[in-house]
Amino acid sequence: MKALSIDAPGALSFVEIPRPEVGPGEIGIRVAYIGYCGSDLNSFRGLNPLVAYPRVPGHEIAGEIESLGTGVPDGFRLGQQVCVLPYFNCGRCNACRMGRPNACKHNETLGVQREGALTAFIAVPHQKVVPVEGLALRDLALIEPFAVGFHAVRRADIAAGERVVVLGCGVIGLGCVLGAAARGAHVIAVDLAAGKLAQARDLGAKATVDAARLDVAAAVTAMTGDDGPSVVIEAVGAEVTFRQAVDLVGSCGRVVYVGYAKHPVTYETRLFLMKELDIRGSRGAERIDFEAVIAEMTKRPGIGDRVISRVALFAQADEAMRAWEADPGAFTKIMIDVRSEPHG
DSSP, rough: EEEEEEEETEEEEEEOOOOOOOOOTTEEEEEEEOOHHHHHHHHTOOOOTTTSSBOOOOOEEEEEEEEOTTTOOOOOOOOOEEEEEOOOOOSOOHHTTTTTTGOOOTOEETTTTTTSSSSSSEEEEGGGGGESSSSSSGGGGGHHHHHHHHHHHTTTTTTTTEEEEOOOOOOHHHHHHHHHHTTTEEEEEEEEEEHHHHHHTTTEEEETEEETTOOOOOOHHHHGGGOOOOOEESOOHHHHHHHHHHHSSOTTOOOEEEEEEEOOOOOOOOHHHHHHHHHOOOSSOOOHHHHHHHHHHHOOHHHHHOOEEEEGGGHHHHHHHHHHHOOGGGGGGGEEEEEGSSSO
């Protein structure tokens, strides 16, 4: 099969890889669409410390079941549309034993520590396959990144009526907006790009702050008064927004980090104590988050049209990655149409 490979930082090529066998308990999936993730871009840029080269990227997956291995339980059928939980946990570490496999110390994610799905066909354990009915096949590749945002919302314990600031309106940040709005929160979205703020409003943000034009702290204070927001979710992964989250959140509030900064961050640590803050990390997603996203997208089937910036042919997958690297702010989500390649 043909696959796209990140051979080294800045280097992409199309390569031939073997078609995997479908083993007992596994499901063979004909890949239809792959969404490019920020981790894929960081791997291309040489900024992902978890990846080894060469690596086939792709963990935001939409596909159809092509074959069933022996021992696969009822509920799966040929031709069924599915997305995939791309995380592989060890089952032995303390996080796994606590029932939090997304925080596994030895996690391997498709396209990062394992070969990804930017190719024609993959075989995965049936426990990783999530059937989806009633959504456009293309949009199934949005479920995983949205689920990462929904997991951050769940980590924040957001309740109806709370004022929530989401810093960053990439797809994961938009997932945070969608998830918090679904819980009845008053969401304030912050980003540098006017187009992404418009998308946040479409997905349920009550207010937005254009950080390219406005003082974010002053704008948030004007909207929330002296109390400030109950929750701030950082979905940028930059030193300035890591600090900004602590500065913005109100007393006794919660800060959730779903992005991570590439360099050490210096804090005014007295704010942790004076505000008595809860600081929480959020990693990946669990099946419950996938199911919550599917339920919300089913209520609003046009979300993909609002969020997807470009659908590129498989033969354009390398060019699309380079275009994203050259102008990240121009794209919210790039999808690769894997079906456009006659893989056989």
